[in-house]
Every structure is written in C-alpha cells, then in structure tokens.
Amino acid sequence: MSFLGPLLLLLLLPSSPLTASSPQPSILEYKDTIAKTILSSLERGTLFLERTKGHLKMSTMIYLQILQVELQGVQEAWAVEPVPEPLFEKVRILSERLMNLRSSSFDHLNQSEPVHVQEFLPIIQLGFWKLPHIWTDTNASKVFPTTQFSGFLMQDSSSQCVVELLGTRVKDSQPCSYSPLCEALLTTYDGSDHYLSHQVFYFLLSRMIGCTEGLFKETQHFLDHFCAKMMNLNQKADAERHPDSHQELFMQNILFCGLGGFVDFYKFQWLKTILNWQNPQKGCFMKTDACTTHRTAVAVGALGGFLYVLAKHPEAYERSFQPTSSPNTIAPR
Structure with missing residues (x-):
C-alpha cells in the first residue's frame, strides 16, 4: 500500500x-x-x-x-x-x-x-x-509571570554552555561544569520560542550525563516550567492553524519535552x-x-x-x- x-x-x-x-x-x-x-x-x-x-x-x-x-x-x-x-x-x-x-x-x-x-x-x-521511565503531564501552574525578553544572545552562547556542560572544551575539563553566564542564560524564566528549546535541551543533556549537584539539583523544576511554557506555545500554534514559521518549533517542543517525560x-x-x-x-x-x-x-x-x-x-x-x-x-x- x-x-x-x-x-x-x-x-x-x-x-x-x-x-x-x-x-x-x-x-x-x-x-x-x-x-x-x-x-x-x-x-x-x-x-x-x-x-x-x-x-x-x-x-x-x-x-x-x-x-x-x-x-x-x-x-x-x-x-x-x-x-x-x-x-x-x-x-x-x-x-x-x-x-x-x-x-x-x-x-x-x-x-x-x-x-x-x-x-x-x-x-x-x-x-x-x-528514554523516560516515569511519565507525567505539564502543569499550567508551573508557568510563572514573565517579561518581554530578547533571546538573541542565546543563539551565540548556547553552544559554549553545552560544551562546558559536556566537559569537552579543553583536555582537563569536567562534565557538569557551568559558568555564571550560562547559569543566568539558561535559568531565566523569560525565554520563549527557540530560546526555550535551548533551555530544555541543556537540562535534558544534564540529565543524560547524570549531573545532580549545584544548578542541576533543580533540573526537574526547570523542565517543569519550560515544558509548561512550551505546551502553551504549541496550543497557541494549534489554535492559529500552524503558520509555517512555527511548525519546526512545534515539533521540536514535542521532541524535547517528550524526552523530558x-x-x-x-x-x-x-x-x-x-x-x-x-x-x-x-x-x-x-x-x-x-x-x-x-x-x-x-x-x-x-x-x-x-x-x-x-x-x-x-x-x-x-x-x-x-x-x-x-x-x-x-x-x-
């Protein structure tokens, strides 16, 4: 067929x-x-x-x-x-x-x-x-009030933050490392659209590596918030009949937050x-x-x-x- x-x-x-x-x-x-x-x-x-x-x-x-x-x-x-x-x-x-x-x-x-x-x-x-072993739903109450925010810096800095996390920048680098700049960029509650994807991707990586100290004690907290916002974005795109400019982000949100459980x-x-x-x-x-x-x-x-x-x-x-x-x-x- x-x-x-x-x-x-x-x-x-x-x-x-x-x-x-x-x-x-x-x-x-x-x-x-x-x-x-x-x-x-x-x-x-x-x-x-x-x-x-x-x-x-x-x-x-x-x-x-x-x-x-x-x-x-x-x-x-x-x-x-x-x-x-x-x-x-x-x-x-x-x-x-x-x-x-x-x-x-x-x-x-x-x-x-x-x-x-x-x-x-x-x-x-x-x-x-x-793959996830425990599944849950997003919770709209996890979405905190946010302000308008420009995410252009994220595009330039996210790769550097991921490399720090992976510990592959220099020979003696250790996994689960992060700079103050990366912490600030990746934990803001004001991100949207592709910025959110970078944030979820970062914390998914930390989970796959097994990072549990410092910033990563709150990995689930950040995933709860970011994926709840992504759900809102997808529902909005659905209501607007999916303009072409939002289709890739719509699928990426499903991919990343699905991996998040x-x-x-x-x-x-x-x-x-x-x-x-x-x-x-x-x-x-x-x-x-x-x-x-x-x-x-x-x-x-x-x-x-x-x-x-x-x-x-x-x-x-x-x-x-x-x-x-x-x-x-x-x-x-």
Whole structure:
C-alpha cells in the first residue's frame, strides 16, 4: 500500500468522540494502523536524509541518534507485547538504515568540522540518550509571570554552555561544569520560542550525563516550567492553524519535552498534524517551498517519540479518544 493509503485512513480516525453518549473508540482498535502510518512516514523521511547525507549537520545527527534510541525502545516494547511481524521487521530494518546513515554522515562531518565534532561527540554516541521511565503531564501552574525578553544572545552562547556542560572544551575539563553566564542564560524564566528549546535541551543533556549537584539539583523544576511554557506555545500554534514559521518549533517542543517525560505532548491530533506536513513525493518536511534536512530530522525525531509512546504507553493516546483524562502520572511497566 502507498504511504497515502494508511495516512488517509489515519487522518479519518476520530480525535474525540462525537458525543458523550456515543461508543468510545479505543486506541487499541487502531494501534497497528497508527504504527504502520508512523513507520511509513519515518521510512520516507529517512530516505530523504539518506539522499542528503553529505550535507547533514551536527544538530541533524543528534535528532537521528534520538530516533535510533526511540526505535530501540519500540523493539523492546514489542518484544514483550508482540505486534504483526511485518511491523517489527520494518522497525528493525529502519534501525539498521539509521545506523548506516549516522556512520557515513559522521565521517563526512568529521572531515569538514573536526573540532566541532570532538566538542559535541558525547551527544551522538550510542548510549548517551535515554528514554523516560516515569511519565507525567505539564502543569499550567508551573508557568510563572514573565517579561518581554530578547533571546538573541542565546543563539551565540548556547553552544559554549553545552560544551562546558559536556566537559569537552579543553583536555582537563569536567562534565557538569557551568559558568555564571550560562547559569543566568539558561535559568531565566523569560525565554520563549527557540530560546526555550535551548533551555530544555541543556537540562535534558544534564540529565543524560547524570549531573545532580549545584544548578542541576533543580533540573526537574526547570523542565517543569519550560515544558509548561512550551505546551502553551504549541496550543497557541494549534489554535492559529500552524503558520509555517512555527511548525519546526512545534515539533521540536514535542521532541524535547517528550524526552523530558511529559506525555501530554503526544496528542493524537498533533500526530495527525505532523504527518500531514510531510511531502508525500519527496518524504521531506518543507520550510516554505523547500525541503530542509533540519526540519525533516526534527520531524522524524518527534514521530519516533509518538511511535515509542504508542508501543510502550498506548494509554497516553486514549485521552485523545476519551472525554476524560487519565491520571497525571503514568508509572513504568
């Protein structure tokens, strides 16, 4: 079946019951269809990236590494609760393709930007990224009043702060280090849009490294606040019908806060929205009228999260089908 077949079927599935008294559909009825549709999208996105592998940047490599971990989590979940063999085989093959893509892209990148690669090497190594074990929802009360704030400085300084955190700047650097400037930049409550993404990414890195002292005693506090703000931004973008300038940020918010354990970013309607943005012929995700590797990599990373949650915690999707919400925290199983 072509990609448009399962996508069309998925887009026709309900996001909520028509009436409170009508029969309530269950995600389990459509689980295989949803998984097949996500995998078809991931295959096409990966094919596009394979064709542009000589032009992939470090950020793209990071998103591909995250997708690799998500697919591994899917395989582990499906080993416990089996799915039709063709679906399991699709994940296995896609994972192998990603391994090859990452390897060849790393060689290109290491030749063109060797210093940059060495500074960020831990982030793209196997075993660095870890999936959440405890899931929760964002809490609107965690959003504190803020003032208008310009985040231009963040773009220039965030890489330096990440390198300090990784401990890769100089030979004797230690992980979990941070300067007063980085602490000020990354803990402000006034950031928005892409600035927020930098902040969440920074504290996700600290969690993956295992930083627990000083500033990082408050990692969960900052993630609670920043991801609650990101949820507000995504809901606003949803209400505004997703202008092109906000689509990449919308997907990045889902990717990062999903990795932070905030399961309410995995809304069924948002999955359908993202799938609808993919160019059906080229497999890419476009910015205005052009395919971009970065936006495509962000998209496949976010979609990998949707697939993992579908495999591991399908009950999270139920809230898109049911009029009532499930408990705030989903325990690991």
